[in-house]
Amino acid sequence: MRTEPKLTRLDRVFARLDREPERPAHIDVPKMSRHRIVLLAATLAFYGAIVWAVIITSWLVRLDWQVMFFRPYQQWSEIHWFVDYYVVLGQRGPTAVMVAAWLGWRSWRQHTLRPLLALGVSLLLLNITVGAAKYGMGRLGPHYATVIGSNEMWRGGDIFPSGHTANAVVTWGILAYMASTPRARRWLSAVSAVTSLGVGMATVYLGTHWLSDVLLGWAAGLLILLALPWFEPLIARSEARIFDLRDRLRARRSRTASAAVPVGAPHVVVTPLPADRDDVAAGSHRAPVYLAPGPHTARSERTPISPTGSRRPPHAERHPRGSASSARPLTGG
DSSP states (O other), X not given: OOOXXXXXXXXXXXXXXXXXXXXXXXXXXXXXOHHHHHXXXXXXXXXXXXXXXXXXXXXXXXHHHHHHHHOHXXXXXXXXXXXXXXXXXXXXXXXXXXXXXXXXXXXXXXXXXXXXXXXHHHHHHHHHHHHHHHHHHOOOOGGGOOSTTOOOOSXXXXXXXXXXHHHXXXXXXXXXHTOSSHHHHHHHHHHHHHHHHHHHHHHHHXXXXXXXXXXXXXXXXXXXXXXXXXXHHHHHHHHHHHHHHHHHHHHHHHHHHHHHSOTTOOOOOXXXXXXXXXXXXXXXXXXXXXXXXXXXXXXXXXXXXXXXXESSOOOTTOOOTTSOOOOOOOOOO
């Protein structure tokens, strides 16, 4: 008796991934080109300029206070309901779930774990860099500001840079990063940039962030996307280790299943029992009734026989075709 191992849902997923072990040829993996390095350096300089302008309480801080006193949520109160919903596009939980679902489908179709691993690496970098900057500079938000005209730095806050804006840049920008063609990447990059800036301006409208928070958050998210090609070798190694671990677990499971069935176990062959003991003594095996042994007879002369018996009731008056039959009584005059 042979037993087949029962596949789990995870085994079926990996079996789907194994159908095409090589990444499709049309998938373009971004590389750390000279153009990308220039953009990274420019964004890093912009990041440092924003931080320096806030630290020295420059014109940017004065602009922050002017926007706060303008109170956009009171000036345009009719769009408050829309902004409350739109700002959700920058929250970590909902956006991560939506983007992970899409990239999971991409992983299924492309037979690779790279989209999900790239999303995980980008979110990890986002938590480390933006979280460290928030708690390191400790800036208070507009609703908690104490001194008019102050930069409100190093006072125990966690508002600088804007986490909503940085999260929107990374989560929606990763879709552009994982695009299959350069043209799709350009279009998705523009859409993600507009979406993330809209999320940042929504936080300014609601009064939860300074304008400089939004600018720094946008730069922080862009730095992560621009630096992501440096982590492609790590993503590739992680994918290879995951598949290697899968192979070892599968081999261990197959060894366990083979150990459960002893090698060389006799196969049990079930044969039909003879009809009576006389046949056993004679050494012959009587064929089952439904095989209809004997000389060939006409179809009209045979009674349909099934393993459970005849399905046609016996008729004493029935005669085979072609045989002489008794004379029928004549009717009529």
